[in-house]
Amino acid sequence: MWELGNYARIADLITDLGRDLVNAAGVRPGQRVLDVATGTGNAAVPAARASARVTALDLCPELLDAGRRAAGDLPIEWVEGDATKLPYADGEFDVVLSAVGAMFAADQSATAAELVRVCRPGGLVALANWTPDGGVGRFFDLLGRYQAERPVGPPPTRWGDPEQVRALFDGRPVETExxxxxxxxxxxxxxxxxxxxxxxxxxxxxxxxxxGDGARAAFDRDLVDLLAAENEGPPGGPGRWRFAWLLVRVRV
Structure with a gap:
């Protein structure tokens, strides 16, 4: 699915999320950093700018290509791979990041286990996840109402619920904000x-x-109505949207 359209245009709207995640993780020069489900590199790029040794992994080669172009000469290793089966040894990285990426992997428990597995003892897993009760959660609720077949298993926004994300990491020390x-x-x-x-x-x-066109027109109207309800800007513009997310830090 993520090869459809042009996700890079959407990723450009949330670049501050990756920067804020890298800052919250305290990424330092020389650290080995893995950005899982990197997309176009929203966390990988600021980590590389902090002089970390960065690997950016994603399933979608088109997104990796867009990330390479956007990163320019930054020394990032771009790798095609699956968040549920990371191609790395145990404890290979000092910091493991994901900015609204790993939360969309199909097997949530396997993904959480892999994020921890490849992080060294004493290292940090740091995640930025959309919350179920924020604007993005309501957006995905709208998509769900129009999907003929609902996805099997818990929704991606499970990762944005403090109690549920603690359960995913099965007793490890988890800080949320x-x-x-x-x-x-x-x-x-x-x-x-x-x-x-x-x-x-x-x-x-x-x-x-x-x-049919009628169903698509109804979806389009509901999408505009939702975005209008979420708009905090003044009448006549400019538009202003603020979306809630959960910072998750897991001490390994």
Missing amino acids: HRTLEYGFTGTPAELAALYRSSFPPVIATRAALD
């Missing part, structure tokens, strides 16, 4: 909805599976 991201978009709700329809893979996949 609620934070807010200022979205990098100032257009109208209709313009943001149009961007999602053209570029955001889950929206493209949901619309493509709908039966």
Whole structure:
């Protein structure tokens, strides 16, 4: 699914999320850092700018190519791989990161175990996850109402619930902190909805599976209405969206 559209355009709107995650993880020069489900490198790039030795891993080669282009000359190793079966030895990294990436892996328990496994004893797993009760959670609820077949298993926003994410890491010391991201978009709700329809893979996949123009038109109206309700900007613009996320730090 993530090869649909142009996710890089959406990733550009949340670049502050990766920077904030890297800062919260205290990434230092020389550390070995793995960014899991990196997408276009929203956490890998600021980690490399902090002079860490960075590996960026994702399932989607198109996103990795976009990340390489955006990173320019930064010394990042870009690797195609699966968050549920990381191709690394136990304890290979000092810091393991994921900015709203690993939360979308199909097997949540396997992913959590792999994030911990490849982090050295005394290291840190640090995650930025969308919350179930924030604007992004409501967005995915809307997608779910229009999906004929609901995904099997818990939703990705399980990773944004403090109690549930503690359960995923099975007794390890977990620190959580609620934070807010200022979205990098100032257009109208209709313009943001149009961007999602053209570029955001889950929206493209949901619309493509709908039966007929009437169903797609209804989905489009509901998407604009949701984004209008979430808009905190003044009447007439500019638009302003702030989305809740959960910072998760797991001491290994």
